[in-house]
Amino acid sequence: MPPIDKDALEQRMAALGITEDDFTEKFILGSGKGGQKINKTSSCVYLKHLPSGTEVKCQASRSRESNRQLARAEICDRLEEQARLRALARRQAAEKRRRSTRKRSRRSKLQSIADKRQLSHKKQLRSRPPRDD
Numbered sequence: 001m002p003p004i005d006k007d008a009l010e011q012r013m014a015a016l017g018i019t020e021d022d023f024t025e026k027f028i029l030g031s032g033k034g035g036q037k038i039n040k041t042s043s044c045v046y047l048k049h050l051p052s053g054t055e056v057k058c059q060a061s062r063s064r065e066s067n068r069q070l071a072r073a074e075i076c077d078r079l080e081e082q083a084r085l086r087a088l089a090r091r092q093a094a095e096k097r098r099r100s101t102r103k104r105s106r107r108s109k110l111q112s113i114a115d116k117r118q119l120s121h122k123k124q125l126r127s128r129p130p131r132d133d
Contacts, residue, residue, distance in 0.1 A: 004069040012076050016083075023075075024048040025068070030059050038062060047071040054078050 013019070027042040044059040045067040056078070058071035104112075 004066075004073055006069065009069060009072055009076070013072065016076060016079050018049065018076070018079070022050050023072075024050060027064060028057075030062075032059070034062055043067055045071045047075060049075050049079070052079060052082070054082075 024047070026046040028044040028046055029040075029042050030038040030044045032038065041062075041064070043062055043064045044057065045064065046055070046057050047068075048055045054075055056071045056074045058067045058074060060070050061067055
């Protein structure tokens with residue numbers, strides 16, 4: 001696990017419009033492998049981004065400070081992914097609107113008219129023949 005550059009993380013958070021005031025941060029007793037050190041210290045970081053409601057729990061290392069940085073990086077990853085998905089949905093909606101409003105080709109129009117004529121002829125054949133009185 002490579003160390004996280006603190007300045008790069010701050011720039012990333014600033015680019016996303018995230019401030020430290022947007023977080024609720026708690027420190028929880030660790031669990032799992034690591035022995036006495038992990039079981040006695042509150043090195044697990046719980047971080048919640050209040051505006052988006054995104055929650056992260058990080059216990060990747062035994063150091064509280066590195067877990068704080070990793071949790072912030074994970075929040076940034078998730079918010080970037082959400083922004084990317086929103087932008088993709090907007091592009092897809094715009095493309096769908098563009099496709100639905102574009103003009104049909106001449107060939108397509110002619111084919112549609114031919115299909116309608118054929119259907120009309122088929123329906124005329126279903127009608128009763130005229131009576132010979």
